[in-house]
Amino acid sequence: MPGRPSARRRTILRGAALTPVAGLGLAACGPEGGDASAPATPTAPVDLGAESEVPKGGAKLYRDHNVVVSRDASGALKAFSTVCTHAGCPINKLQDTTLICPCHGSRFDATTGKVVQSPATEPLAELPVRAKGGKIVAGPGA
Numbered sequence: 001m002p003g004r005p006s007a008r009r010r011t012i013l014r015g016a017a018l019t020p021v022a023g024l025g026l027a028a029c030g031p032e033g034g035d036a037s038a039p040a041t042p043t044a045p046v047d048l049g050a051e052s053e054v055p056k057g058g059a060k061l062y063r064d065h066n067v068v069v070s071r072d073a074s075g076a077l078k079a080f081s082t083v084c085t086h087a088g089c090p091i092n093k094l095q096d097t098t099l100i101c102p103c104h105g106s107r108f109d110a111t112t113g114k115v116v117q118s119p120a121t122e123p124l125a126e127l128p129v130r131a132k133g134g135k136i137v138a139g140p141g142a
């Protein structure tokens, strides 16, 4: 009889020991706490390169600047920050005109900035953008 409860207790302890490991995996996933390496969008106009790189009805992700630029059927450009509004990860994947966050899988429409899949709930921040001399310039003051 005395052996039984202790065997059960050991099983429970083993299960508990696994929990912190799973917790650590989640914590390491997003840049929280505002450290210096947190991704940032341009605070001044940046030259993103040739205007021809963004086709009508398409979009291009500029990972180095955390900006996506899209062009509608009429040729008008739009730009959005690609710092995820969920927990601040830099979005690193663009599939057609859908942006996919690597951290928790949020998806955004690169032509409107709107969330198309949670956990994010807020749209991406829109940035001023214009074409100047065949080049795309985006960011505050562009």
Ligand code: FES
Residues within 6 Å of the ligand: 030, 084, 085, 086, 087, 088, 089, 101, 102, 103, 104, 105, 106, 119, 120
């Ligand atoms: S930071 Fe969580 S989905 Fe992007």
